[in-house]
Amino acid sequence: MSGAKIIVIDDENIVGKMIKATFEKEGYHVETFLSAAPALARLKEESFDVIITDLKMKGIDGMEVLRIVKKEAPGTKVIMITAFASMDSAIEAVRGKVDDFFPKPFKIKDLKACVERLLAQ
């Protein structure tokens, strides 16, 4: 769905850059952040459709982002990505009502499909 607004939070700046580059080609509006705090501040100013966040981050981590977003902006979908690919963290993330979960490395195509699916709901 073109025009949808997405926030990407990951301390690896390449992740944000690549998602931005590939998603904007499809007409999405993507804003990238290296940590959660400024992203959450930005979310207060404006509403976003999807948040793609890393799980393991310094400061506010992915789980905390999920909790805050679900409380402050329940309509916003949250996709978790992480290089910490153990089943435990996946289960924990799902239990926290995350909308989807991607272990790194993942296919950009799959991520796009996921975003489209979530936006269609």
Next chain:
Amino acid sequence: MKIVHKIILANTFNILLIALTGFFAYQNLNLLLTKLRYVEIADDMNASFLEMRLSEKNYFLYKDASALKAIQAKLNESKTAMEYGRTDIVKAIGAQSYKQLESSTHAYLQVISSANVNAPAPEELQSRIREAGQKLREFSDHITKMERSNVNRIIADSRTGLFTSLVLILFSALGFSQLISRRILKSLTEIEKVAHAISEGTFTKVQTDLPADQDAVMTFLSRVRCFSFFMPNPSDELGSVMKAINSMSEELKKHEELIIQSKKLASIGILTAGVAHELGNPLNNISMMAQAYSELYDDLGREERLDYMSKIEEETERIREIVKNLLDFSKPKKPNRDEAQVNDVVQKSLKLVQNMISISNININICLADRLPQVYIDINQIQEVLINLITNAIQAATAGDELFIGTRSNADSDRVEIEVRDTGKGIPPEFLPHVFDPFFTTKEASGTGLGLFVSFGIIQNHQGSIRVQSELGVGTCFTIELPAYDKKETSDEWS
């Protein structure tokens, strides 16, 4: 021989010495009493003999017949007294002198008896009487004098004897307790040293055959065979304690090895999870860039395409770095050791980080101790550890903070310590136990979490130890301990 037996033996020896002294003193006193009794009897007899000679003179001068009777009576009196005190006299002057005294008295009595009471004695008899009287008196006088001097000698001898035995007893008691306690203390010090070492995690052994003593007394004693009594004996109580401590140390060492082994297994778990995460990120970056590259190929300019490729190269470099560090840890290179001075290594390391220090604007304070013992180290590896610690300290510090680097040796000069201390932000107490864990880092994205992990491995390979103390807001202090170089020990250990 056990120490308790040694103590019993020594005490028995002392008691025997005291008893012997007492016995001799008693004997001397008895002898003295006999002699004194004799002197008393002899004094009486001498007085009688003097009276006899006076009566003798009266008889010669005044032809007084009653004088002869008086002499006879006195002589008989003396004879009775002598017979009565016979045992005492024999004890005092001996049987021979007694016999001589008796025969002299008898001879005098005979001569006196042969004189006629009513008629004056002829010249010849007179001179015989005089001679016998004089002989008796002289002999009695002589032995009395001799016995008097004997009494004096016995008193003097007893005095020196008593004094000597007192000194001997004192020396024996004090000297023995001193030697035994010295031997016990020496072993205890040795045990204490080992206990201390164990508490610090080095499982050394007590030397059961203690090396030749530094102090002169013990060196002397160890050379003289009969004094081996005071020397450490592996079969006595302390020897058993030492043996027990040694076996405990051995067991602890074995257990520590087991613990290290299980810790290593646990680290492998942490390591695997860490590796998954650490490698996951650059892998994902490469994957994403490759996917984006294909997807955006037509839209990308030449410069952008090259930029993608160089970023991919950077990420592979990141992976290579992680793998290299991992290999460094899992398969530590055999240290290429050399005799070295810790101070030189510190100076060299400082040169390498000079630039970093001057940019960071922190005050550096270096305090290197003189005359440190040599260490046997792989200079490059220790340098790597130091650079690691210094870099960490610099990164934890802000401008104006202080970095202290010091070296010193412990009291026994068998270990050298290097301290790297900063007044930076410190490590939270909950993180402190994990600083040497693989992939543990408090630095944002800039740390691999392998620096201290690798440093720990290096120091362990050098039979040293590394410990950390830290307080939030006060600073952090890392202390490295390396064993001093001992040529005897190290020669074949690394071959």
